[in-house]
Amino acid sequence: MHRYILNRLLLSIPTLIGAAALVFLLMRLIPGDICMVRLGGSGGTVSASALAACHAQIGLERSLPLQFLDFIGGFAIGDFGTSMWSGKPVVQEIASRLPVSLEIALLATIVAVAIAIPLGTISALKQNSWLDHVVRTVAIAGIATPSFWLGILSILIVLDVSHYLLGSPWMPSIDYVPLWDDPWGNLSIVILPAITIGYRYSAVTMRMTRSAMLEVLREDYIRTARAKGLVEQLIINRHALKNAMLPVVTLIGMEFAFLIGGLVVTEQVFNLNGIGRLFVLAVQNQDYTLTQALVMLTVAVFVVTNLVVDVLYAWLDPRIRFG
């Protein structure tokens, strides 16, 4: 097992370097650079000397290979540098935006799992019943509905309901407060975005749970368990569900890694200052160091999630052994 994990970690190095090269090149292919954005912000022409001074100040006068080596070297030792736009350390920029995004992502995952696994299991157990059809239709609708539209609709509903109940429309604050400082204030900010993202997430997970359960319920060992008179509840929980969880765990892991895309759009809808919006700002300002750090963070989360999922496989299914 240890050797397998080590092998996988070594294999992830080319992926990380490749992603680093891709984001490095993509950012430099964008016409202009951060100095042009900064100096040309007020309009008018930018003098060559001011541009050269700006380039020298943030290290853009160096050759591209040198800049790339600097970026990769810094990443290897955990030094992400300073944001070219704000001048603050990148770690600090990310740390100040991370809590809200992370909380939404975790809450969305909890919402998704809490809805998907019971409903997916019931749907499989009551295959082709009206309940199964309803669950499947709701799941497909969840995949088809754009999360930003769901966000807009939820805002619409909150406005209308609060107007009806309180006499004036109410919306939660957009300034993030930590959970332990003001639990109600915190939940009122993150709950709608979490449900918006969680619905789609739950729909995908529900479909996978149903199809995995259907497959497992036809296995011989389930028939054996039934034949020896085991209580149905025990068969479902201990024998079927545990084995059906393999593909479901993979999917939950993969979807968690993909949440960043959902966050960019959802944070826009709810006007939240999280990682998603920081991403958009960083690219728009052509802040190379910040964009590079954010992409590397996302790719690293993806790689680690994949690894964790594969290791969980071995734990869930003893038949799988890694060489």
Next chain:
Amino acid sequence: MTAVTDDLPVRRRSWLAASLRFARRQPLGTFGLVIVVIAAIAGLSAEWIAPYSPTANDFAAMTEPPSAAHWLGTDQFGRDLLSRIVYGARTALIIGFVSAFVGGFLGLVLGVASAYFGGWIDDVLQRVMDILMAFPLIIMALAVVAIFGTGVQNVIAAITVPLVPRCARVVRSSALSIREVPYIDAARTSGFSHARIILRHMVPNVVAPFLIMLTAFVGQAILAEASLSYLGLGVQEPTPAWGLMLQGGAEEYASTAPWIAIFPGLAIALTVFGFSLFGDALRDAIDPKMRER
């Protein structure tokens, strides 16, 4: 020998009979297909169906609720929502189909080639696919738009790239099992070229999972286009696009003119719903293991 074959009943099912059988066995899938066909008709014949021009402003009828004159109401610029949704179907379907087909085709070729050649070619291709899978779609799109500017072709490019590795992964796993089949060895020993073996002997055998994936891709591409347009990174005004219709006005007028937010979103959700239902039914109809599920 000939007598025997002559006596055998030849089961030739007509196209119509096969369709009716599909409709009877897959009512939800047929419903999905009907939605897709309606969207396609709207997109193809928008000029004849739409009651108004999608860009015409009627400043006397701004944010007007649904009425006999404007069935789905008007937006903040006095443009007829129904007409914009009908024309928006064209934008959505063009982007959806082109991205899905180009991304799907590239993924098909790369996935089969990766499985066929194996060895270092497979390793390198898989690492490249890993990078593309791990790279956030939205950042790729942001960068593509920043480099090349906004517009339909660039949106298609931004959406196509992430579809390639997803397709290649699935196709590769199907193709790996086909590689071991004796007729591929026979083709190799007959001295056929790699291109001929891949295109004539391997690709046709992975077409079934590929087609099912393609219907899902069209829906995903429509959703991605809507998200990008909503963020202001996709199709630009005045081109009618569903995601773009939800940008700006939809939130601002959420409480006073909710129809601006409701109908374009409904158009996106219904169309993608249609593609998903049809794709699911197609999978169940093609895959014998899924038939009883």
